[in-house]
Amino acid sequence: TTASATPAAAPVRTLPDAQTVTAVTHWTDSLFSFRVTRPKSLRFRSGEFVMIGLLDYKGKPLLRAYSIASPSWDEELEFYSIKVPDGPLTSRLQHIQPGDEIILRPKPVGTLVLDALLPGKRLWFLATGTGIAPFASLMRDPETYERYDQVIMMHTCRTVAELEYGRQLVAALREDPLIGEFADKLVYYPTTTREPFERMGRVTDNLSSGKVFSDLGIPPMDPGTDRAMVCGSMALNVDIKAILEGFGLREGANSEPREYVVERAFVGDGI
Numbered sequence: 001t002t003a004s005a006t007p008a009a010a011p012v013r014t015l016p017d018a019q020t021v022t023a024v025t026h027w028t029d030s031l032f033s034f035r036v037t038r039p040k041s042l043r044f045r046s047g048e049f050v051m052i053g054l055l056d057y058k059g060k061p062l063l064r065a066y067s068i069a070s071p072s073w074d075e076e077l078e079f080y081s082i083k084v085p086d087g088p089l090t091s092r093l094q095h096i097q098p099g100d101e102i103i104l105r106p107k108p109v110g111t112l113v114l115d116a117l118l119p120g121k122r123l124w125f126l127a128t129g130t131g132i133a134p135f136a137s138l139m140r141d142p143e144t145y146e147r148y149d150q151v152i153m154m155h156t157c158r159t160v161a162e163l164e165y166g167r168q169l170v171a172a173l174r175e176d177p178l179i180g181e182f183a184d185k186l187v188y189y190p191t192t193t194r195e196p197f198e199r200m201g202r203v204t205d206n207l208s209s210g211k212v213f214s215d216l217g218i219p220p221m222d223p224g225t226d227r228a229m230v231c232g233s234m235a236l237n238v239d240i241k242a243i244l245e246g247f248g249l250r251e252g253a254n255s256e257p258r259e260y261v262v263e264r265a266f267v268g269d270g271i
């Protein structure tokens with residue numbers, strides 16, 4: 001028959017939950033961002049994370065947690081990533097190119113969501129390193145500005161180059177047709193710790209010394225008005241929680257909204 005004469009189609013090897021890379025930007029030797037297609041079924045709240053990855057050499061999915069850096073209205077998904085030279089995933093992920101496929105499990109979760117905070121007047125985004133990723137999403141979500149009068153983004157990195165991704169996002173906000181009208185509500189306070197810059201010092205030190213409040217001409221944090229979202233290393237998170245509790249803020253969760261929420265930017269050595 002004609003059917004038996006037809007050669008069998010070669011097996012197509014597609015990744016489970018595959019999405020296609022649409023753009024890649026390298027910011028430094030150790031930082032890059034990339035965009036991928038968005039699964040039609042994926043709904044998420046700005047600030048949440050998903051599991052993404054590649055197949056390992058045995059053909060098994062090698063997945064890691066990644067904050068979605070794009071806002072929930074965006075038709076693509078954006079991620080901001082470290083490059084760990086011997087990291088199982090990022091030693092390979094750093095080489096992705098437009099057209100390549102990655103695995104993306106469409107199950108968003110996380111505590112850095114507006115719903116986990118009580119209403120207030122000022123919202124603080126407190127981040128170190130790649131911990132800016134969830135705030136790259138939240139700072140581009142109109143809901144953030146509908147809920148709060150002012151949003152203060154403090155981001156601390158070792159060097160100026162490591163701040164560039166965040167700096168460009170904030171600069172682009174003003175030109176954005178959807179959120180440009182809210183740009184005046186966002187105050188950006190970047191600092192470095194190991195290279196001279198216009199503002200320096202750890203986010204923790206600038207809060208506990210009161211420097212950020214005097215620089216911005218605003219009153220210190222007050223549990224009646226201020227809410228905070230934190231994303232950094234375990235050490236940063238531990239230190240900053242003590243500072244926020246000192247101001248009278250209490251940690252909230254999806255099930256019990258309060259004055260601040262925390263998420264790890266990564267699981268560090270020895271933890």
Ligand code: FAD
Pocket residue numbers: 049064065066067068080081082084086087088089090091129130133134263264265266267268269
């Ligand atoms: P791993 O074996 O996972 O890590 C090796 C070592 O590298 C770690 O022990 C740690 O010391 C260091 N490291 C890992 N990630 C980072 C980082 N982001 N910054 C500094 N040092 C790091 N990573 C991102 O780059 N972007 C994100 O948006 C992001 N979101 C995350 C959200 C959550 C909730 C968690 C728990 C982690 C997140 N991570 C993020 C970390 C990510 O899951 C991986 O650890 C990272 O991609 C490295 O993977 P790897 O397999 O190459 O190395």
Ligand code: A2P
Pocket residue numbers: 128129156157158192193194202203204205233235236237239
């Ligand atoms: P520092 O240079 O003083 O260590 P890393 O690159 O190690 O992940 O750190 C990213 C940024 O976070 C650096 O500017 C670093 O400052 C800062 N940092 C690291 N640990 C803490 C902490 N416990 N509290 C506040 N900032 C921290």
